Amino acid sequence: MSQLKHPAHDLLDNLDGFRVEIDAARHRADIVLDRAPFNIISMPEREQLRLVFEALDANDDVRVIVLRSEGEHFSSGGDIRGFLEASPEHVSKLAWNIASPERCSKPVIAANRGYCFGVGFEISLACDFRIVTTTTEYALPEQKLGQIPGSGGSARLQKMVGIGRTKDIVMRSRRIPGPQAYDWGLALECVENDQLESATDKLVAELVKFSPLAQRTAKKLLNDSEDASLAAAIELEGHCYSRLRSSEDFREGVEAFHAKRKANFTGK
Template identity: 30%
Template sequence: MSEENILYRVEDGIAYLTINRPEKMNAITAAMGSRIAQLCREIDIDDTVKVLIIDGAGERAFAAGSDVNMLDDLGTPWDGRNRAQYDRDYVEPIQRMRKPVIAAIDGYCLGGGLEVAMMCDIRVATPRSTFGAPEVQRGWHAGAGNTSVLPRMIGFGNAALWILTGDKFPAEEAYRVGFVQRLVEVDDLMPTAKAIAVRLAKNPPIAVQSAKNVIKRSQGTSLEQGLSMENDGYTLCMMTEDAQEGMAAFGEKREPVFRGR
């Protein structure tokens, strides 16, 4: 059943993962979460895949979070670790991916769905999209990253407004605070996400993955530590065949041919 609810395909080096449960606002079950985690691991070791795009089926939601109907199966109301782990099992594998991940968001992006989008590297959304972390209105708060990662993305005050109110916010607000990088019409959503993916896929993978690693790991560190990480990544890249090819192609005024080495 999870394979029906999580659609997956690869075309021209771009992987497409679709959360396919539109009748339930693409709420994510435990089986679906396991499938997402499995695919993330497979993508990361597949050299033919350069970029991942995640979207939601239908016109109502990217993902409305975890399926709350399943929470009763995860222990007593006091067994918070089980419930938090439910979300973390599918959110953290996205965060740990070496390869770039793009979220194509149309409709509701709430709770665990917000955390999925948050763990992606780039977010493209439509004007009819809605964002929020409604958990606090039900008596708990996020357990898979909202409270720790979101403030680093959009600032403490903006994150506090989203998380402490539990309110829903329009796409324009998400774009204004920097959660969304591109705001496009519905018909342009997937073409825009794909265009970004194609652009990323053209670049040498070692350089892209190293740059992503430094960007993510340097968050929350001192400037000195961040610069040290950057220097290490730069040194690694300069030792690759792709870097030599890039310099040669620049000097010879031709398009480089990268081989991922």
């Protein structure tokens, strides 16, 4: 029998426009966009980002993932010419790749400064937490190209801020500055530009203290119940609560609480 071969086996050999840093001691992984000056996201990069999120999801040393960038801009968007060269079948898969932070079972933080346009905004919307700065500008400018967002941007945005604000952003290609994004609830926090790294570090340090199992359960529950009826969401919450009830982490949490000590969660 011939050895099975998959294109993904070689796709991560040479990362296109980004790098991955794993700090096992801090249970943290950083995916760093690194294509100066605007961190344009290429077609191959989208597929590679999906595979990296899947690989980090399977890495037990990693509890929290940070998506950030080098330079003054997170990303000005995708490679425009790449859309003209890609087949319709390929383009139809773009939203699946960009949804990888959402599918990842671990908490994902997007640290956004400067331009965060197009696919840069869309992949940030697929993350669990967004931290912005006073320099951040969110935008879905596809109308200027005679197009619409194609990687889930308008759909996620509408659920977060409503149809009126989404039409304002999408149909007018309007830029939303960081402070306004915070006011609208798109961002967890808005800080000065030089405070983005420290604010991100603080959130990571907070999240890694919790039970990895409880974090994974909470994320999946919230994602799965977003469109459910209240009754169905409560039912699903009860089943998740029941499963955690028998976990080692829950027992450790209860014992640590009564002993007035710090809990040592293992994710089991």
